[in-house]
Amino acid sequence: MKRIVAKLVQDALTTLPELAEAAADLSIQNTVERTRDASHGDFASNIAMRLAKPTRRNPREIATSIVEALGDSPTVDKVEIAGPGFINFHLSPTAFHAELESILEQGEQYGRQAPKDGPKINLEFVSANPTGPLHVGHGRGASYGATVGNLLEAVGYPVHREYYVNDAGRQMDILGASVWLRWLEASGVEVPFPKGGYRGDYIRDIASEIDTSGIEAVTAEVVTNGLPDNTDDNKDEFVDALVARCKELHGEEGFDRIRQQALESIRDEIREDLEEFGVHFDEWFSEQSLTKTNRVDDALAVLEERGVLYEKGGATWFPSTQFGDDKDRVVVRDNGVKTYFASDIAYHFDKRERGFDHLIDVLGADHHGYVTRVRAGLEAMGYEAGDLEVQFVQFVTLYRSGKRVQMGTRSGQFDTLRQLREEVGNDAARFYYVMRSIDQHLDFDLDVAKSQSSDNPVYYIQYAHARIASVFRQLSEKSLSWDEDNGRDRLALLVEDQEKSLMTSLSRYPEILELSANNRAPQHLVHYLRDLANDFHTYYNAHAFIVDDAALRDARLYLISATRVVIANGLGILGVSAPEVSTGSLDAVRFGNRAVRGVCRLYQRSRTGCRGVRPGAATSQPAERTRRQ
RNA sequence: GUCCUCGUAGCUCAGUCGGAUAGAGCGACGGAUUCCUAAUCCGUAGGCCGCAGGUUCGAAUCCUGCCGAGGACGCCA
Numbered sequence: 246m247k248r249i250v251a252k253l254v255q256d257a258l259t260t261l262p263e264l265a266e267a268a269a270d271l272s273i274q275n276t277v278e279r280t281r282d283a284s285h286g287d288f289a290s291n292i293a294m295r296l297a298k299p300t301r302r303n304p305r306e307i308a309t310s311i312v313e314a315l316g317d318s319p320t321v322d323k324v325e326i327a328g329p330g331f332i333n334f335h336l337s338p339t340a341f342h343a344e345l346e347s348i349l350e351q352g353e354q355y356g357r358q359a360p361k362d363g364p365k366i367n368l369e370f371v372s373a374n375p376t377g378p379l380h381v382g383h384g385r386g387a388s389y390g391a392t393v394g395n396l397l398e399a400v401g402y403p404v405h406r407e408y409y410v411n412d413a414g415r416q417m418d419i420l421g422a423s424v425w426l427r428w429l430e431a432s433g434v435e436v437p438f439p440k441g442g443y444r445g446d447y448i449r450d451i452a453s454e455i456d457t458s459g460i461e462a463v464t465a466e467v468v469t470n471g472l473p474d475n476t477d478d479n480k481d482e483f484v485d486a487l488v489a490r491c492k493e494l495h496g497e498e499g500f501d502r503i504r505q506q507a508l509e510s511i512r513d514e515i516r517e518d519l520e521e522f523g524v525h526f527d528e529w530f531s532e533q534s535l536t537k538t539n540r541v542d543d544a545l546a547v548l549e550e551r552g553v554l555y556e557k558g559g560a561t562w563f564p565s566t567q568f569g570d571d572k573d574r575v576v577v578r579d580n581g582v583k584t585y586f587a588s589d590i591a592y593h594f595d596k597r598e599r600g601f602d603h604l605i606d607v608l609g610a611d612h613h614g615y616v617t618r619v620r621a622g623l624e625a626m627g628y629e630a631g632d633l634e635v636q637f638v639q640f641v642t643l644y645r646s647g648k649r650v651q652m653g654t655r656s657g658q659f660d661t662l663r664q665l666r667e668e669v670g671n672d673a674a675r676f677y678y679v680m681r682s683i684d685q686h687l688d689f690d691l692d693v694a695k696s697q698s699s700d701n702p703v704y705y706i707q708y709a710h711a712r713i714a715s716v717f718r719q720l721s722e723k724s725l726s727w728d729e730d731n732g733r734d735r736l737a738l739l740v741e742d743q744e745k746s747l748m749t750s751l752s753r754y755p756e757i758l759e760l761s762a763n764n765r766a767p768q769h770l771v772h773y774l775r776d777l778a779n780d781f782h783t784y785y786n787a788h789a790f791i792v793d794d795a796a797l798r799d800a801r802l803y804l805i806s807a808t809r810v811v812i813a814n815g816l817g818i819l820g821v822s823a824p825e826v827s828t829g830s831l832d833a834v835r836f837g838n839r840a841v842r843g844v845c846r847l848y849q850r851s852r853t854g855c856r857g858v859r860p861g862a863a864t865s866q867p868a869e870r871t872r873r874q
Numbered sequence: 875g876u877c878c879u880c881g882u883a884g885c886u887c888a889g890u891c892g893g894a895u896a897g898a899g900c901g902a903c904g905g906a907u908u909c910c911u912a913a914u915c916c917g918u919a920g921g922c923c924g925c926a927g928g929u930u931c932g933a934a935u936c937c938u939g940c941c942g943a944g945g946a947c948g949c950c951a
Contacts, residue, residue, distance in 0.1 A: 272891085275890090275891055276891085278890080278891090278893090280894090281894080281895090281897090282894075282895080285894070289893090289894085291891095291892095291893060291894095294893075294931075294932085295891095297931075298930090298931085304931080327894075328893085328894050329893080329894080329931065329932075330931090331893080331894070374951085411951075413951095414950090414951055415950075415951060416950095416951060481950090558949080559949090560949050561949095562949090571876065571877070571947070572947085574948095574949090575948090575949045576949095577949085578949040579949060580949080582949085584949070584950085584951090585950075585951050588951095609945095610878085610879070610944080610945055610946085611945060611946065612945095612946080613877080613878045613879080613945065613946045613947085614877075614878080614945090614946040614947050615946080615947095616878090617877090637878085637879070637945095639879075639880085639944080639945085640944080640945085680887085681886085681887065681888085682887085682888080684879060684880065685879095685880075685886095685887075686879095686880080686943090686944070688886065688887095690886080693886095693900080696913095701913085702899075704913055705899095705913075705914090707913090708911080708913050708914080709914095711911085711913090712910085712911060712913090712914085715910070715911060716910050716911095717910095718910090719910045719911095720910080722910095723910090760890060763890085764890070766890090768887090768888070769888085769890080771888095772887095772888060772889095772898075775898080775899080776898080779898095779915095782914050782915065783914090783915060783916085785910080785911090785914070785915080786906085786907095786912090786914060786915040786916080787915080787916095789909065789910065790910060791910050827911075827913070
């Protein structure tokens with residue numbers, strides 16, 4: 246709809262050469278915006294004000310020229326010049342009627358744009374280390390990434406969703422050793438558990454499940470003989486010594502079997518957790534594979550070829566300071582081991598080489614420092630700095646009964662994403678995680694997320710959807726039916742204020758999708774859906790839909806059908822279900838509000854559905870790094 | 875110390891590219907149900923947009939400094 250207005254302005258400009266020239270580097274579409282106040286019409290353009298300076302003319306005078314040059318359009322009823330030089334467009338009712346028709350014709354496709362050829366986007370998110378279950382912080386990255394993926398796809402970009410599995414390096418060794426020790430423990434071998442090891446109960450579960458055939462049991466004495474002390478001061482040495490001891494006793498191959506099984510077990514668990522959460526990936530990219538296919542060497546070779554690497558103190562350095570970093574970084578240590586940074590450069594290099602034009606990384610806020618150097622790596626290899634976009638997700642804090650819920654394996658009962666999902670349900674979790682800008686720390690209030698009252702925007706929106714479905718069920722019960730064609734032909738009967746605001750809100754949906762996608766900002770969609778639901782509820786309370794006058798009834802049903810489509814589409818992007826029924830109605834009548842809440846909770850719990858959702862997100866938990874650990 | 879993010883109503887937060895009178899929800903207070911779901915709606919109160927400068931027709935928005943909160947700064951991963 247906005248495009249129509251922008252086109253009118255554009256066309257007018259072509260008849261005004263001197264203004265068109267001044268507006269050459271201006272996006273006309275960007276000068277057109279929705280008005281805040283209905284008395285200003287439906288759309289306003291500030292183009293005259295923006296052209297005032299370059300043309301040295303009075304903005305109102307420019308506006309007058311443009312308005313006079315505007316062609317006639319059935320879309321526009323009235324054009325006015327207001328304030329310092331705004332051009333206000335009052336659209337005709339038929340413009341909104343046409344939009345309603347589009348909604349019902351296009352259904353699930355409404356608001357979406359035709360697929361574009363590019364740029365091809367690689368969206369990496371979550372990428373939590375496979376050393377334990379996803380925690381609450383990861384949920385935010387997962388929801389955010391999944392929603393942004395849906396948004397980008399909705400506006401036409403080809404999106405590839407990717408999870409980078411950090412399945413190489415020291416942390417995997419520690420994981421392997423942790424499982425090995427728990428396995429020994431389970432068979433009665435008492436060994437001190439390292440302070441630097443993974444202590445969660447899930448390690449014991451893995452230890453009891455893995456196939457250890459061919460791995461011989463050993464005595465505690467053999468394990469601990471000659472090891473350093475297990476104290477806070479040298480926990481690293483102690484863990485490393487245990488890893489080495491395990492390799493000694495069972496061979497590289499034996500250790501690798503334990504490590505690999507542990508990794509796969511955790512990775513599968515993470516994948517299942519995310520699937521249940523409606524978060525899907527096109528690719529689980531293994532860091533190990535990077536080494537196996539020599540991609541790290543390839544990347545280093547490219548840098549070498551370009552002559553950017555240098556040697557110092559036996560190590561190979563990358564001069565990231567040349568690209569704005571505060572210090573140069575080592576890529577190959579003096580002991581010949583490549584650093585994690587080298588893998589990261591290689592990974593991003595590989596993404597570009599795989600044909601993705603634009604890379605988006607969704608990372609926890611604790612990874613700020615790391616971006617400059619990875620971007621520097623890409624630049625040094627001849628890519629544009631802008632090819633890599635990083636979205637940082639701030640941390641999540643849980644609240645219950647107004648008090649902060651302590652998280653962390655040691656102190657907390659509440660730690661994992663799975664627990665959170667089980668407590669508040671997938672819909673509420675998905676919704677709450679993206680409700681706020683990712684730049685903001687998220688205070689996740691468990692009481693509100695669980696509540697079935699109007700305090701909770703998820704239910705508020707879902708209820709609007711269910712209510713519409715309910716109206717149509719009522720219609721059948723009254724042995725009436727909806728004549729869609731008649732409704733479309735009689736849309737002119739929709740003249741109430743609430744009907745007009747609802748139509749206006751509906752017509753904004755495509756613009757909201759574009760805004761949300763371009764800014765990687767799902768919260769715009771969330772707020773929009775809340776407002777849309779509010780418009781609907783207001784309408785519902787003010788006017789009956791199932792009226793005797795068939796023409797009016799059909800027209801009203803047409804309008805609420807369109808509303809149902811847009812709510813369902815929007816919730817689908819968020820990965821939240823759009824229920825047809827809420828089971829609370831009968832009980833609401835019989836027992837009042839309290840009973841309704843109980844019933845609805847059951848209803849909510851039973852739902853895991855996330856319609857039309859694709860992938861999920863990144864991380865954000867203080868205390869602990871979630872990636873690059 | 876250097877860098878990054880943030881600071882808007884009692885609370886939690888929106889605010890697009892610099893636009894017209896600063897926006898929601900919750901909480902508080904007051905109303906609405908013979909009628910398609912009261913999981914709803916309507917109304918009232920509530921603001922030094924952290925502070926101080928600057929840029930201009932116009933600043934919550936852009937720039938500089940300061941104050942405050944959080945985070946990042948390893949031949950770790």
